[in-house]
Structures are given as structure tokens and as C-alpha cells.
């Protein structure tokens with residue numbers, strides 16, 4: 517038998533990596549910390565956790581334990597029968613299942629293993645897109661879970677198309693996905709209450725922890741808490757459920773001066789390097805770091821676009837194809853300025869001494885991290 521072609525091996529490895537990155541289990545404390553800001557929403561509603569094995573999911577545990585306090589009508593869940601089960605998954609059910617709890621038992625949380633919540637087999641594999649799971653989705657008012665990162669775009673699209681209220685965890689990078697950012701810009705989706713910069717730590721399958729210890733650095737990739745390895749991940753909460761923080765005005769203190777807030781070389785906007793420094797008297801467009809989204813109040817600001825990507829609202833009005841990239845020591849990297857097209861770019865050398873910049877006929881420019889373009893609506 518001839519060996520499989522390299523492309524197919526690579527594809528399999530890539531799929532396995534994505535699947536492994538899907539196996540992050542959310543901690544009960546992180547769920548409770550975020551959920552406390554949405555409690556009144558849930559009264560009389562049905563919650564569906566559709567990526568959750570009831571024997572391990574803390575989302576299921578949270579809603580089962582708080583069922584009566586939140587005055588829920590029903591809790592439904594379903595669990596995916598991972599095709600990579602032997603490699604990474606902790607799922608041990610032979611088939612995908614679904615389950616429901618209608619608050620039969622007050623007091624102690626219901627136990628799935630003890631049979632209080634009836635687990636019933638699904639015909640298919642429990643994929644959130646399957647007809648069976650869509651049928652359960654239609655019965656729900658709220659979806660709350662941590663879905664597979666590798667399917668995040670499709671997952672959100674389905675929730676939006678079905679008009680569901682949701683509170684879910686996703687990778688921070690999802691903010692700039694072309695399928696996600698427009699939803700943020702149009703106020704159909706926003707960031708949850710937990711600050712963007714706060715670490716969320718996850719339990720991971722034991723195969724993954726062994727690999728983490730072998731290949732990654734403690735502190736940056738994982739932490740050891742009470743002797744247990746917890747995976748660090750750049751994860752944040754995404755929701756379309758209102759919370760108080762979203763209506764708090766950001767206090768603005770600084771005043772605009774052209775020296776403090778340079779105009780971009782390629783966008784009709786000024787650079788505001790830190791969210792706390794947004795000038796209170798600038799009524800034009802400003803570029804701010806992505807962390808702004810954690811402070812965004814739609815009554816105070818309007819979101820207009822995102823740098824780095826094409827077609828995300830505001831367009832860059834200059835290309836840098838004819839520039840050359842230079843290292844701080846003056847040596848050319850061999851790359852052209854094409855790689856910075858779309859970034860927010862400032863004239864001159866960067867403040868960070870270790871950062872490369874771009875040159876053309878004596879003109880020097882440098883690029884910035886991702887920027888969100890906003891305007892103050894109150895001016």
C-alpha cells in the first residue's frame with residue numbers, strides 16, 4: 517500500500533490540532549463570575565448547553581445547581597460524540613446524548629450519573645448543526661457554553677440565524693474574524709463582563725497536559741493551581757445579552773493636541789495608544805487598541821471599523837508596496853512594505869527600539885498593533 521500523500525497527512529495533523537484546541541473545559545468559578553451579571557435575563561427561560569458532556573461540563577453543573585434561584589423553566593444539553601475520542605476527548609459515552617432537567621429536585625444539584633436527569637441517546641453524533649440538535653436549539657431561549665474554537669464562525673452564525681440569546685466563550689482573535697467583527701460593529705454581539713485582559717484558565721485532557729509540560733513554558737502556556745495543570749488561553753466571553761458595564765460611560769480626561777495624538781499616515785483618524793487617553797474633545801475618528809471593546813458603551817461611542825483587515829469599515833488610503841522593511845540596526849529584512857498594508861501606520865520610527873519599520877526615499881513609517889476605529893457620539 518502506498519503512503520498517504522503529504523498534503524493529506526498535513527491536513528489530518530491540522531484537523532487533530534484543531535480538535536485538540538477544542539478540548540478546553542471551563543472552570544465553574546469563571547462561569548459563575550460571568551453569569552452573575554445576567555441573572556435577571558434567565559427567569560422563565562430554557563437554557564441549552566449544546567457542547568457539553570453532562571458528566572464533566574461545569575456549564576451544566578452551574579445551571580442545574582442554580583436552576584431554582586435563576587427561576588429557569590428548563591435546562592437542556594447535548595453532547596458531541598467526538599470522532600477524536602481516543603486521542604483527546606474526555607467523553608466516555610459510546611453515543612452522543614441529550615438530556616434535560618425541569619427542576620424536579622429542589623435543594624441539592626441533580627446528579628446526571630445518578631440518573632436524576634435522564635440522558636437519552638441521539639441518533640447522530642451530536643454536532644451542533646445536526647437536525648436533532650437544531651430541534652433542541654429551537655426549544656431554547658438561551659445558549660450558554662464554550663463551543664469548539666475551530667467551529668466558532670459557524671457556531672455564532674447559527675445562533676444569530678436562529679435569533680437566540682447567547683453567552684459563549686471564544687478566542688480573543690475571533691474579534692477580528694470577518695464573520696464576527698461586523699456583528700460587533702453593528703451591535704449584534706459584544707464582549708462580556710470579564711475584562712478582556714483577564715486570564716481564563718481551562719482544564720484539559722491528560723494527554724494534552726503531558727504535552728504542555730513537555731513542550732510549553734509554565735506561566736505563559738499553562739499554570740499549576742493546587743497541583744492541577746490549567747491551560748491558559750486568550751479566551752473571552754461573547755454575548756448578545758445586555759449587562760450593566762455596557763452602559764457605563766468611560767471617563768474621559770485628556771484634551772486633544774496634535775503632538776499627543778498624531779494623525780495616521782494611511783487612515784483619516786488620530787492614534788490613541790491607550791484607551792484611558794481617549795481625548796474628551798475630539799469629534800473625529802480615532803484608532804484605539806482592541807481592549808477598548810471591554811469598555812465600549814454604545815451610547816457613548818460608535819464603532820466604525822478595524823485596521824489590518826480589508827472591508828471592515830474604514831479603508832486605508834495608502835499602500836506601502838514600494839517601501840522596504842528595515843531592522844532597528846539598519847539592515848533590510850528583504851520584505852517589502854506590502855506586509856503592512858491595512859495596518860494603522862504612523863510617520864517616523866517606532867517608540868519601541870526593537871521594532872522594525874519601513875523606508876522609501878528617506879520617508880520612514882512604522883505600523884501599530886490592531887486598532888478599532890471609533891467616534892465619540894456625544895460630541
Ligand SMILES: C[S@@+](CC[C@H](N)C(=O)[O-])C[C@H]1O[C@@H](n2cnc3c(N)ncnc32)[C@H](O)[C@@H]1O
Pocket residue numbers: 537538539540541542566567568569572573574575595596598605642643644645661662663664665667
Ligand atoms: C472548548 S470545549 C468546551 C466543553 C464544555 N462546553 C466546557 O466549557 O467545559 C468544546 C467542546 O465541544 C465539542 N465539540 C467539538 N465539535 C463539536 C460539534 N461539531 N458539535 C458539538 N460539540 C462539538 C468538543 O468535543 C468539546 O468538548
